[in-house]
Structure formats: structure tokens, C-alpha cells
Amino acid sequence: MEASPLVPDILFHIGFVPISRSVVTTWGIMALLFVVLRVSLGTPKVNAGPAQAALEVVVLAIADQLQQVLNRDPWPYMPLLGSLFIFLGLANLAAVFPGATPPTGHLETPAALAAIVFLSVHYFGIRTRGARKYFGHYLEPNPFLLPLNVLGDLTRTFSLMIRLFGNMMSHEFVIAIVVFLAGLIVPVPFLLLGVLIGIIQAYIFTILATVYIGGAIGAVET
Amino acid sequence: MNYIEIVSIIGAVIAVSFGAIFPAYSEGRAIAAAMEAIARQPEAAGTLSRTLFVGLAMIETMAIYCLVIALLLLYANPFVG
Numbered sequence: 226m227e228a229s230p231l232v233p234d235i236l237f238h239i240g241f242v243p244i245s246r247s248v249v250t251t252w253g254i255m256a257l258l259f260v261v262l263r264v265s266l267g268t269p270k271v272n273a274g275p276a277q278a279a280l281e282v283v284v285l286a287i288a289d290q291l292q293q294v295l296n297r298d299p300w301p302y303m304p305l306l307g308s309l310f311i312f313l314g315l316a317n318l319a320a321v322f323p324g325a326t327p328p329t330g331h332l333e334t335p336a337a338l339a340a341i342v343f344l345s346v347h348y349f350g351i352r353t354r355g356a357r358k359y360f361g362h363y364l365e366p367n368p369f370l371l372p373l374n375v376l377g378d379l380t381r382t383f384s385l386m387i388r389l390f391g392n393m394m395s396h397e398f399v400i401a402i403v404v405f406l407a408g409l410i411v412p413v414p415f416l417l418l419g420v421l422i423g424i425i426q427a428y429i430f431t432i433l434a435t436v437y438i439g440g441a442i443g444a445v446e447t
Numbered sequence: 448m449n450y451i452e453i454v455s456i457i458g459a460v461i462a463v464s465f466g467a468i469f470p471a472y473s474e475g476r477a478i479a480a481a482m483e484a485i486a487r488q489p490e491a492a493g494t495l496s497r498t499l500f501v502g503l504a505m506i507e508t509m510a511i512y513c514l515v516i517a518l519l520l521l522y523a524n525p526f527v528g
Contacts, residue, residue, distance in 0.1 A: 293497070294497070384505075388504060388507070391508075391514055429501065432500070433501060
């Protein structure tokens with residue numbers, strides 16, 4: 226029982242702050258995104274090269290999905306939700322790189338992302354509908370339901386966090402068990418399944434965040 | 448191995464098994480209903496599959512809760528010193 230999946234694997238310390246492998250992977254993903262998007266693509270051109278065209282396909286696919294959920298112009302929400310999806314996709318797929326561990330498989334990263342979603346739901350709700358009207362929807366069908374509405378807000382954020390964490394961590398754990406039981410080639414199908422799970426979880430996290438934001442701005446019935 | 452550890456292992460097994468049976472059953476029902484709906488109205492497949500994915504994620508969360516409880520019992524049991 227020494228290889229607990231809940232304990233972060235500490236690589237080194239900066240001062241007294243322990244830096245775990247998942248934090249280093251997060252920095253790697255951030256550096257990769259920055260270098261690929263800013264340095265190698267540079268400023269967007271009208272005559273798109275192959276790299277920019279490929280990126281535009283991804284961005285337009287995300288925007289199209291958001292448009293279908295929100296039923297309104299998705300572009301104000303693209304900086305948050307689009308980068309959430311791209312970051313989560315890369316983070317969940319980090320398991321296939323040797324030496325990297327998916328940061329979403331440890332509790333801190335999903336907790337931080339769920340907190341960002343929780344705060345931005347209120348931010349977009351207040352910005353779109355005004356504070357009075359936005360907080361008024363907590364009193365909606367009946368003022369007696371206020372505690373349940375607040376509780377629902379908190380538990381859905383909690384389950385957003387636990388869902389991502391549980392899926393990624395359990396998958397990592399399954400691979401560890403399979404590697405422990407049987408040698409070299411056997412874990413490969415599980416790794417392929419992990420690619421599928423990672424992309425689906427990134428999609429689900431983004432879509433749920435979109436649905437929550439849509440509920441806050443009054444576009445979607447939640 | 449003392450009494451509490453044995454009981455927590457049994458508890459973890461029960462949590463995982465029941466947390467696998469019922470979400471699997473309900474996910475099967477949800478997928479069957481969605482497939483029926485897609486077979487009737489293939490043009491609504493996009494909306495249906497998006498809603499299906501979100502619904503499956505909601506159902507699966509229950510299974511994940513059971514898994515988290517089982518792992519807490521096995522690895523971070525507050526009653527084992």
C-alpha cells in the first residue's frame with residue numbers, strides 16, 4: 226500500500242514549497258501552448274498557413290458546440306471555455322508522454338479549475354443580467370428554496386471537481402495495477418482507452434461549465 | 448491486521464461493487480433510450496448525443512463517488528493510525 230494514488234509525487238523543492246510532478250507537467254503544458262500559439266503562429270494572418278488553418282478548425286469546432294449549448298453568440302465565453310477545453314485535453318493526454326503525469330489526476334488541479342468555473346458563473350451572470358436580477362434567480366420558484374439553490378450550486382461545483390479527478394485518477398490507478406500484474410505490451414489497450422477517456426472528460430467538463438454559465442446568463446434551463 | 452482494517456476493506460469492496468452495478472444499469476438504460484430516439488429522429492442526433500454525454504457524466508459521478516469513498520477507506524482511512 227505504499228504507492229497511494231492520493232499522495233502527490235514530489236520531484237523537488239523551491240524553498241519550502243514542494244513541487245510535484247503534476248505541477249511540472251502543468252508548467253510544461255503552459256509553456257507548450259505559449260510557444261506553439263504565440264511564438265510559432267505569431268499574429269494571425271488573412272491567408273492562413275497550415276498551422277493556423279488547423280488551429281482555426283479546432284477553435285471553430287469549439288465555438289460551434291458552445292453556440293449550440295448557449296443559443297447565443299459564444300465568442301464572449303471563448304477565452305475561458307475554449308482555453309479550458311484545450312488545456313484539459315492536453316492535460317488529460319499527458320499520460321501518454323513518458324515522465325509526465327496528468328495534472329488532472331490529482332485533486333489540486335480539478336479543484337482549481339472547478340473554483341474558476343464557479344466564480345466565472347457568477348461573474349458572467351452578474352455581468353449579463355445585473356446583480357439584482359441574477360441573485361433574484363436564487364429565490365425563483367419560491368423563496369423557501371433558497372438553501373437548496375445555494376446547496377445545488379456548491380454541490381455541482383464539487384461534483385465537477387470529483388468527476389474529473391476520479392476519472393483521471395482511477396484510470397491512472399488501473400494502468401498502475403495492470404503494469405504491476407503483467408509486463409510490457411498488455412497496458413497498451415488501456416493507454417488507448419485513456420486517450421478516449423481523457424478527451425471525453427475534457428469535453429464533458431467544458432460542456433458542463435458551458436451549461437452552468439448558460440444557466441447563469443439565462444440562456445439555458447438548468 | 449486488526450479489525451478496523453478488515454472491516455474497511457470489506458466496506459471498500461461493497462462500495463465499489465454497488466457503485467458499479469447501479470450506474471452501469473442506469474447508463475445502459477440511458478444509452479438505450481438515446482439510441483431509440485436517434486433511430487426515430489436521426490436529424491436530432493447531435494443534440495441527443497450531447498445531452499446523453501452530459502447525462503452519462505452525471506450518472507457516472509455517482510460511481511466515482513463510490514470509488515473515492517473506497518480509496519479513502521483503503522489509503523486514507525481516518526480510523527487507522
